[in-house]
Amino acid sequence: MxxxxxxxxxxxxxxxxxxxxxxxxxxxxxxxxxxxxxxxxxxxxxxxxxxxxxxxxxxxxxxxxxxxxxxxxxxxxxxxxxxxxxxxxxxxxxxxxxxxxxxxxxxxxxxxxxxxxxxxxxxxxxxxxxxxxxxxxxVPRKLFPLAVMAATFVAIGILQWPTLWTVLGAGSVSVAVAYAGR
Structure with missing residues (x-):
């Protein structure tokens, strides 16, 4: 505060x-x-x-x-x-x-x-x-934010997907879900 x-x-x-x-x-x-x-x-x-x-x-x-x-x-x-x-x-x-x-x-x-x-x-x-x-x-202890974090880690760290597209995709989905939940 x-x-x-x-x-x-x-x-x-x-x-x-x-x-x-x-x-x-x-x-x-x-x-x-x-x-x-x-x-x-x-x-x-x-x-x-x-x-x-x-x-x-x-x-x-x-x-x-x-x-x-x-x-x-x-x-x-x-x-x-x-x-x-x-x-x-x-x-x-x-x-x-x-x-x-x-x-x-x-x-x-x-x-x-x-x-x-x-x-x-x-x-x-x-x-x-x-x-x-x-x-x-x-980070809220909810399933969706944890799933997005895990999916982003797997996509970039393990599958070696391009960071830019992964973050844009996961970020867009995450923002849309958070916005819809308000």
């Missing part, structure tokens, strides 16, 4: 929040940091609102985390918040990636650098898993 007394961040504050998250996160799992920052810590939105935004961000073309940052920024501070959030999640990390890439290229011959990357990848997988479990808790 959002805290009614919580003050919404300004565009500058959003830029700094997203810059901090982007500069301290490795690999995937950024949406888990967004959840912690805006739902659990700052209480600016409910978990349900956040997960709805995540679903929208994942459905849109482009990078999910960037879409999510734009959505949160717009929700918190309108157009300027969306722009500030986008710049915070993209620009400072881009400079850092170029710098780290240059340094890593000179250290790539050492085994320790590969061990460090494996550790960062493990942490990113853990964050992604935590986000997935949070989202799975919110």
């Amino acid at each position: 959002p805290d009614a007394t919580a003050q919404r961040p300004t565009p500058l504050q959003l830029f700094l929040i997203f810059t901090r998250i982007a500069l301290t996160s490795f690999g995937g799992g950024l949406s888990g940091w967004f959840l912690r920052e805006f739902v659990q810590t700052r209480k600016l939105m409910s978990e349900e609102e956040f997960l709805n935004g995540l679903a929208i961000a994942q459905a849109l073309p482009g990078v999910n985390v960037t879409n999510m940052a734009i959505w949160i920024g717009y929700r918190m501070a309108g157009r300027n918040g969306a722009i500030a959030s986008f710049l915070g999640i993209i620009v400072p990390p881009a400079f850092l990636v170029v710098a780290i890439g240059s340094v890593f290229a000179s250290f790539s011959k050492y085994e320790l650098s590969h061990v460090a990357l494996d550790g960062a990848a493990s942490a990113a997988i853990g964050l992604s898993l935590a986000m997935g479990l949070t989202a799975a808790r919110r």
Whole structure:
């Protein structure tokens, strides 16, 4: 539940929040940091609102985390918040990636650098898993949504059907059934 007394961040504050998250996160799992920052810590939105935004961000073309940052920024501070959030999640990390890439290229011959990357990848997988479990808790425990999830997994993971057509088909059926049930 959002805290009614919580003050919404300004565009500058959003830029700094997203810059901090982007500069301290490795690999995937950024949406888990967004959840912690805006739902659990700052209480600016409910978990349900956040997960709805995540679903929208994942459905849109482009990078999910960037879409999510734009959505949160717009929700918190309108157009300027969306722009500030986008710049915070993209620009400072881009400079850092170029710098780290240059340094890593000179250290790539050492085994320790590969061990460090494996550790960062493990942490990113853990964050992604935590986000997935949070989202799975919110899925209605009804037969149809579980059947759609299982069918999508089988179609893409086992039968190797094209992801785009599978998601469009399963998503369309799922939305139509949910809409009809309201």
